[in-house]
Amino acid sequence: MNLKFAAVTRGQKYSPNHIGNDSQIMRLTIAELEKMGHRVRIYEEDIISPEVVTENFIFTMIRGSYALEKLVQFEKNGAFVINSTEAVLNCYRDRMARILPEAGVPFPKSIIVETSAKNIDFSGFENQEKLWVKRGDVHAIHREDVTLVYQKEELYSVLLEYERRGIEKAVIQEQLDGDVVKFYAVNDSKFFHWYYHNGSRQLPFDPKFLHKIALDSARALKVDIYGGDAVVGEDGSVKIIDLNDWPSFAPVREIASKHIAELIHNKALDFHSKIL
Numbered sequence: 001m002n003l004k005f006a007a008v009t010r011g012q013k014y015s016p017n018h019i020g021n022d023s024q025i026m027r028l029t030i031a032e033l034e035k036m037g038h039r040v041r042i043y044e045e046d047i048i049s050p051e052v053v054t055e056n057f058i059f060t061m062i063r064g065s066y067a068l069e070k071l072v073q074f075e076k077n078g079a080f081v082i083n084s085t086e087a088v089l090n091c092y093r094d095r096m097a098r099i100l101p102e103a104g105v106p107f108p109k110s111i112i113v114e115t116s117a118k119n120i121d122f123s124g125f126e127n128q129e130k131l132w133v134k135r136g137d138v139h140a141i142h143r144e145d146v147t148l149v150y151q152k153e154e155l156y157s158v159l160l161e162y163e164r165r166g167i168e169k170a171v172i173q174e175q176l177d178g179d180v181v182k183f184y185a186v187n188d189s190k191f192f193h194w195y196y197h198n199g200s201r202q203l204p205f206d207p208k209f210l211h212k213i214a215l216d217s218a219r220a221l222k223v224d225i226y227g228g229d230a231v232v233g234e235d236g237s238v239k240i241i242d243l244n245d246w247p248s249f250a251p252v253r254e255i256a257s258k259h260i261a262e263l264i265h266n267k268a269l270d271f272h273s274k275i276l
Helices: 017-033 066-078 085-090 094-103 153-165 207-221 250-275
Strands: 004-009 039-042 055-059 081-082 110-114 131-135 146-149 169-174 179-186 192-196 227-233 238-245
Touching: 004 017, 017 039, 055 066, 055 250, 066 081, 066 085, 081 250, 085 094, 085 207, 094 110, 094 153, 094 169, 094 207, 094 238, 131 153, 146 153, 146 169, 153 169, 179 207, 192 207, 192 250, 207 227, 207 238
Parallel strands: 004 039, 004 055, 055 081
Antiparallel strands: 110 169, 131 146, 131 169, 179 192, 179 227, 227 238
């Protein structure tokens, strides 16, 4: 069965330093779906609305709140959407910092705060010399969106900068020592790729455990196309520190696009059969 899809690209401000990479994984995925006989029309996230997009099958790299509000309307009208609006919002840091620990996923100790906060309770962080301050919604689009601070005065200064930019929430996290590992995955497939990102030591760990907690994270956040970062400790422990809805898959985009297209194809056909 051939379907008509809408492919919604990511707004450029949500692709800092990755505009080309994000567009390439989308382009390759579209090409794979067209090989299967599907038709795909491309839209930019900033202009979508039910009046503009007529297709009932949508795959999207949207991250901005305006476009997500529009996407909710499509879902309420019975459209197929992947990654779903809920999944994308669950990958916002304030939600992620709550959902993943509740799901039993190893995750840094975190505090979710209002950016207007002036007297934060740092219980449990007394022995931390350094803390990460991260905007609570979308992933980094500005240099200060993920900041390592050494003093509480510096932390409050970052929060004030967030507040002035209209960012309402932030996540304060412990600093984890170790090597950073990046990973990419697609649900309902055997595709899982990881590599050391900035670990000069390349500390040993169990890749199967990384795969498991990445999958546990994706299930908890309800996201199908994803990637992320983890920290490997000197003892071989692994903790997820970030999970992104539909990253660029830059090192493996050729093979990843085939798995992404197959996932979209299978889920769309299953969705179509259920509404007949």
